[in-house]
Amino acid sequence: MTSTNHKYRYTVSVQTPVIMCTGALIDNRHVLTTATCVNYLEPADVEVYVGSNKYYADGITKGVTRLTPHPNYAPSTYDNNIAVLTLASPLTPEEISAYAIKSIPRAAAGSSLPPAGSLSDVTSYGATDPDLTLPDVMQHAQISHYTPAQCQTYKANKLTGSMFCAGDRAGVKDLCPADQGAPLVHAGKLIGIYSWGSSCGLAAPGPSSPVFTRISSVNTWINTVITSTS
CATH class of the missing domain: 2.40.10.10 (Trypsin-like serine proteases)
Structure with a gap:
């Protein structure tokens, strides 16, 4: 970020x-x-x-x-x-x-997620690297949406209806400890908050992709x- x-x-x-x-x-x-x-x-x-x-x-x-x-x-x-x-x-x-x-306005109940490949903005105060360095200022990144099928594959079918995943296809931008609750915003509306992940700093498509609670x-x-x- x-x-x-x-x-x-x-x-x-x-x-x-x-x-x-x-x-x-x-x-x-x-x-x-x-x-x-x-x-x-x-x-x-x-x-x-x-x-x-x-x-x-x-x-x-x-x-x-x-x-x-x-x-x-x-x-x-x-x-x-x-x-x-x-x-x-x-x-x-x-x-x-x-x-x-x-x-921030919220995505409406039952509304669809952005299509795969779309970028959304995530902001937070959490760690900025695997060494858990905490920043002095809020951090921002744009991350990419995957299809529900891709997310289930990446997360070993652990996603429920209240979840979705997104990440950085280049594997550079990720969410880390202290990022829990970080807002994910698309087209001016809150679509998710960061819930859980498998790592810090390894957000390329795969098991480490961050998972968000789906606001809709x-x-x-x-x-x-x-x-x-x-």
Whole structure:
């Protein structure tokens, strides 16, 4: 990945005592990340850093009042690996303006994934190499979509209906530790969040291709959570 500018301000850092993750701001009070990131934690254990392309500078910290993992999340398979974080207080118009904060629209329930060969944008604060070097600024990469059949072959038929894969055909761009929850965006809409992978820095087509939770498969549930916590 390469460092970013202000364009991707829907990308946030999710801080916990256990793990550092990434997330996607979907409105002024809700963030999507993986259930893996917050499983077994309490809201007081989690903070969201928003409004900056730097890891922990020039933005604002928001507490979390509710963690809502998907009820059908399966830790053993990563099925439905997604959680909604409800901020303790909504981002104010003044904060949104002062920090150039953006939220990201979501792919509609049941919508199709981009065709094979299409490129999507992924942004995160995770490690940048197999040595797990953490960057000071948000990183960005464009990765390519594969067909569902290719993904199942690459991932030994481990993908469920809540998952899809994408990667770098040249094997240079990948997702790494601390990238969990990283938003994958196509045509201005959030289509996935990074869920799991087999390696770091080996994203050529094959077993190491990153796997994402498919937003269109869980969007109806996300809407229900937002309604109940707004």
